[in-house]
Amino acid sequence: MRKYFLPLYFVLFFLASYSQNNYTEPDYIKTIVFKPATSNLYTPIIKLGERINLSFDDLNANEQDYTYKIEYCNIDWGISNISKSEFIQGYAEDRIRDYENSFNTLQPYTNYTLTIPNENTRIKISGNYMLSVLNEDEEVIFKRHFIVYEPKVTVGVAVYKSRNISTINTKQSVEFIINHPNYRINNASEEIKPILLQNNNWQTAITSLKPQFYRGEQLLYKYNKETSFWAGNEFLYFDSKDIRSSTLNIATVELGRELYHTYLYTNEERANLPYTLFPDVNGNFIVRTLNGNNSNTDADYSWVHFSLKSHQILKNENIYIHGNFNNWQLNETNKLHYNNETGLYEATLLLKQGFYNYQYVTLTESGLINNKTINGSFYQTENDYTVIVYHKPFGSRYTKVIGVGFGNSEKINN
Template sequence: MCSIQFGFSQNEFKDAEHIKTIILKPAAINSYAPIVRLGEKLMLTFDDLNADEHTYSYKIEHCELDWSSSNLVESEFIDGFAEDRIRDYENSFNTLQPYTNYRLAIPNETTKLKISGNYEIAVLNEEEEVVFKRLFVVYEPKVTVGVAVYKSRDIFYIDTKQSVEFTINTPNMLINNPSEEIIPVILQNNNWQNTITGLKPQFYRGNQLLYKYNKETSFWGGNEFLYFDSKSIRNTSLNIANVELGEELYHTYLFTDEEKRNQPYTLYPDVNGNFVIRTLTGENNNTDADYSWVYFSLKCSNNLDGKAIYVSGNFNNWQLNDANKLEYNETLGLYETKLLLKQGFYNYQYVTKSIDGTISNHDIDGSFYQTENDYTVLVYFKKFGSRYTKVIGVGFGNSEKINN
C-alpha cells in the first residue's frame, strides 16, 4: 500500500493568469467530480479575462494509471478527432470585469470517447500554447463496488482518522489474477493529492474481492470546509465581513479565520471543497456573474516550522502555488492573501506544505473522525498483455454515518 500524489504533474502546471473559473464536471446536477460513465457527458467551462473572443482549441489524451501517456493511437480511444476548436463562447453581460465564457461538451459531434480510463484535456491558444490542463476519468460498469467508512482501529488515531473498507463484486468478469490485474484507487473529496493505491484483495468470497484494511486505508478526517457566499456582490452575506467598491472591481473581505485544531468538532454542512457559481443580479450565471477580489486572513499561533500555508479547494483545482499562498503580515499578526474569484458559493480550507512536499489538511483546523467526507473507490483493470489500463467500476461512500 502506498499514498501517492496522482496528477502531480498537472498540479505543477500553472494555469494561465487570464484564465479563471475552470469547471470540468458531469452534466448531471449536483455532480462535481469529473468521473463519468462511458457515453455520459462532461461539461467544461472557463473564462478568459482578456475578453477578446480568442480562439481556443482542446486536445484529449488517454493516460495510464499514473497519468502518463498511454501511447495509444488516437483512433484507438477517440471516434472522430482528439483535437478541435471550442466554438461555444459568449461575452459577459453588465459586469465590471469583462470576460469571455467558453463552454465545451464531451462527447460532442466531432469527439466521442471509445474506451474507459484516465484522460487529460488540454486547452490551447492560437499559438498552440497550453493555457491549462485538467484530468478526468471515464469508467465502464463491469463491476460494482460497496464502500463503508470506519473509525480507525489504531487507538492513537481513533479520534482523528477515518478508514475505508470496500468490496468489489465481479459476477460477469473473468479475472485471472485479481491481485495483479485489479488496481483500486481511493480518493477523499475527489482530491488527487493524497490518493491511496497499491492494495491487494485480502479475501475472496465467490465473485467478491474483499478489502478489509484499516490502517492501510486511513485518511486524516480533517475538519469541515470553511465557506462564503458572494452571490450578492455589493452586500455582506455568509461569512463576508465587508464589501467595498474599488476603482475597477469590488473587494470582498472575509471574516478572519482562526485555527480550530484545539477546538471541539462542530458539525456544519459543506459541499466537501466544491463551489457553485451563482449571482442574484442576472439570469445566466456563466455570463452575468461578476468577479471580485476576495481577501482571506488567518490568525494562527501554531508553530509551523517553516511550512507554507495555502488556501485550497476545488475552485483552484487543489493547486498549491504562489497564487494562493498566504503571507504573514507582521503588523496585523495575520496570514493573508487575496484571490480574484467569480461570484458564487465557495468551500475552502487552509493546508500546509512542508519542504519535503508533504501536504497536511489538519495542521491548522485539526482532524476529527466525525468530519463528513466523500470517498470514491475507482477500480482500474490492467489485463496481462493489455496495452492500456481500463476503469471498470466506481463506488462511493460517505463518513456521515461512520461505523465503529
C-alpha cells in the same frame, strides 16, 4: 486530508504528475469548472457515453480561438502510446466554438464552454483521459484530467472510525468490496488496481491495494491502517452570490476603483477547538449570482480578502488556501503572507461570484502537505470517498476502468 509521510507500499507517488503542471496557468484564465453534466456532481468521472462539461473565463475578453485536445493516459497519468483512433471516434483535437462575452459586469470576460462527447468527438473506451486547452500558438493554457468508466463491476464502500486507539478520534478508515458476478477476472491481485480518493483530491490518493479475501465473485478489501485518512475538518465557506451584500461569513463589501472587494471574517485555527458541523460541498465550488439569469456570463468578479489568526508564526512552513476552485494547487496566488501590522496571515484572490469551500493547509520545505495544523482532525467530519477500479488483463495494451464506488462518512461505522 492527511500528511504525506505514508509508507511507500500504498502511496501513489506518480500522482504528483496529476496535480503538478510543467507550465503555469495564466492569470487571465479563471473559474475553470470541469464536471459531469448531471446536476450536483462535481467529480470529473463519467460513465462511457455520458457527458462532461467544461467552462472557463478569459479575462482578456477578446474572443480568442482556443482548441481542446484529448489524450489517453496510463494509470499513472502518463500519456499512452495507443493510437487516437483506438479511443476517439472523430477528432481528438478541435476548436472550442461556444463562447459568449460577459453581460453587465464590472470585470469583462469571455466565457467558453465545451461538452464531451459532442458531434465531432466521441470517446470509445474507458480509462484515464487528459483534456488540454491550447491557444492560437498551440501553447497549453491549462489541463484537466477526467475518468471514463464502464459499469462492469459494482463497488460497495463503507467508512469506519480508525481501529488504532491512537487515531480513533482523528482518522477515518475505508473498506470496500468489488462484486464481479458477470465479469471475468483471471488474476485479481495482479490485474485489478483500485485507487481510493477522499473528496476527489488526488494529492492524498491511496493505491497498490491487493484484495485481502476472496468470497465467490467478490474481492474484499478490509484494510484499516492502509486505507485510513486523516478525517480533517469541515471546509470553511462563503457565498458571494449577492456581490454587494455581506452575509454570514462575509464581513464587509466595498466598491473599489474597478471591482468590488469582499472581506471575509477572520478565520481562527480550529485544531484545538471542538468539532463543529458546517454545511459544505467537500472542497468544491458553485458559480452563481442573484444579479442575472446566466451565471456563466452574468456573474461578476470581486477581490476576496482572506485572513487567518494563527497562534504561532510558522517558520519552515507556508500556508495556502486549498480547494477545488484552483484544482487543489499550491502556488503563489493562493499563498498567505504574514502581516506584521495586523498580526494575521492574509491573501487576496480574484474569484467569480458563487458558493466556495476552502481550507487552510501548510506545506513544509520538504514538500509535505498537512491540513491538521490549522484545521485539526475529527472523526465526525463528513467526507466523500471514491473507489476507482482499474483493470489491465494480461497482454492488454491499456488499462480499463470497470467500475466506480462512492461512500460518505456522514453515517460512520464504529
